[in-house]
Amino acid sequence: MLLDVRGLKKVYEGRQRPVEAVRDLTFGLDVGDLVCLVGPSGCGKTTLLRCMAGLLTPTAGEVRLRDRPVTGPPPGMAVVFQEYGRSLFPWMNVRDNVALPLRNKGVARKPRQDLVAEALAAVGLADAHHAYPWQLSGGMQQRVAIARAVAYQPDVLLMDEPFAAVDAQTRADLEDLIRDLWRKLGVTILFVTHDIDEAVYLGQRVIILSSSPTVVREVLDVDLPDQRDQLTTRSDSRFTELRSHVYAQIQAAKRESTVGSHDAARPAGLAKQVLQ
Numbered sequence: 001m002l003l004d005v006r007g008l009k010k011v012y013e014g015r016q017r018p019v020e021a022v023r024d025l026t027f028g029l030d031v032g033d034l035v036c037l038v039g040p041s042g043c044g045k046t047t048l049l050r051c052m053a054g055l056l057t058p059t060a061g062e063v064r065l066r067d068r069p070v071t072g073p074p075p076g077m078a079v080v081f082q083e084y085g086r087s088l089f090p091w092m093n094v095r096d097n098v099a100l101p102l103r104n105k106g107v108a109r110k111p112r113q114d115l116v117a118e119a120l121a122a123v124g125l126a127d128a129h130h131a132y133p134w135q136l137s138g139g140m141q142q143r144v145a146i147a148r149a150v151a152y153q154p155d156v157l158l159m160d161e162p163f164a165a166v167d168a169q170t171r172a173d174l175e176d177l178i179r180d181l182w183r184k185l186g187v188t189i190l191f192v193t194h195d196i197d198e199a200v201y202l203g204q205r206v207i208i209l210s211s212s213p214t215v216v217r218e219v220l221d222v223d224l225p226d227q228r229d230q231l232t233t234r235s236d237s238r239f240t241e242l243r244s245h246v247y248a249q250i251q252a253a254k255r256e257s258t259v260g261s262h263d264a265a266r267p268a269g270l271a272k273q274v275l276q
Ligand SMILES: Nc1ncnc2c1ncn2[C@@H]1O[C@H](COP(=O)(O)OP(=O)(O)OP(=O)(O)O)[C@@H](O)[C@H]1O
Pocket: 012, 013, 014, 019, 020, 021, 039, 040, 041, 042, 043, 044, 045, 046, 047, 048, 194, 212
């Protein structure tokens, strides 16, 4: 197992009372996996990702990368966040933005230039080296953020709703870009999204989370052909079945969190929270 999440729990010390964002999450990713993670809004997806990236310390449980505990941002892991606008430095051009983590890693000038050029070509921005982020569209800025992650040559790429803020057409292009990069580079990807269709379209597996406080509700194998295409795949009847299944699971998770306070099988902490 490349990346192992074991019994992960995160409780925030809120101002009024503690907030149990993630209760008990256990799952793993093997080398070369492309796994999507979906769950109801507020179920702790970002919290989980931050714990996995070593940016937050879990309250209990652990994350292990190559069998070593993650206690800070691990080398070999890159993260792409939703807010591309905030993740790029406006005073640096595209090339320097992409090169920055490589500089910090101590990569020499020539290999650094090559990695930056390759990464920008891979995301279709070979001509944009000298542009500044604010001169680019939202979709292009997110491509730069992806190029920066790719240039770093990570073993693991964590993506937190990276396409939430771009238009539908750009989003479809970026989804295909991710599948292309994944196939070409063999990188292991965990992709967090609240978009069910996106999760089924992209993933080999979809991890469905419950409502907060969060546990893994189901791990679904996406048995669609490996060659995916926006038109063919999305009109495949199996795609429709899978997306309906995930949708039903998420609706059930939401219902349980609002209605289920009398359910004897429900964890005591959740029933308490619903009643408050
Ligand atoms: N710093 C914090 N302090 C206190 N509570 C927090 C903090 N960050 C998140 N939370 C709470 O933890 C829970 C999970 O939040 P998180 O942002 O991880 O969920 P999410 O699934 O990513 O949400 P969304 O789908 O809306 O993006 C929420 O109830 C949120 O209010």
